[in-house]
Amino acid sequence: MIKYIALLRGINVSGQKKILMADLRELLSNFNNVQTYIQSGNVIFESGNQKIKELEQQIHTIILKKYGFEVPVIVKTVKEWKYAFNNNPFLKESTIDTKQLYVTFLSEIPSEENVQIMNQLDFSPDEFIIKNNLIYSRYPNGAGRSKMTINIFERKLNVNATSRNWNTVSKLLTLSSPLT
DSSP: OEEEEEEESSTTBTTBSOOOHHHHHHHTTTSEEEEEETTTTEEEEEESOOOHHHHHHHHHHHHHHHHSSOOOEEEEEHHHHHHHHHTOGGGGSTTOOGGGEEEEEESSOOOHHHHHHHHTOOOTTOEEEEETTEEEEEOTTOSTTOSOOHHHHHHHHTSOEEEEEHHHHHHHHHHHSOOO
16 A cells, blocks of 8 residues: 545635535545545545556546535655655755745646746745745745735646645645654
């Protein structure tokens, strides 16, 4: 069995696409050891299936059939999650406030052309760094009012994406990784 983390985009936001986590765990009971973290669509589970795109489609289809709405799903292995956690370039700054940090998980590696277009945009004081299928972001004044949004990332990079704050990234790593 392989342990995965599934990220559902846009559920339980402002009363839209409401899914109770208990219901979600029940819906995904065909997987093993399913657990959720907070109400924003974070699911840890185990499966023998090694094809991530199949897992994403399976979860997407289950939700669509039950609720009748589309929910983009991005699935990462725990190994990929650890990579994302261990390679945040903003953590190299000794005075960084981790409450300012987010990681955006992309459905695939964007084209180099689209990355170049994105890198030309300036959202100062907000910053981002694209690394393969990850975007590390820093929002000194908070993400809520920033013009550097998930919709901009998706549109400019032409990929599906979902973001998590650094606290959630850290907690999901702790929940998915057994203590050794």
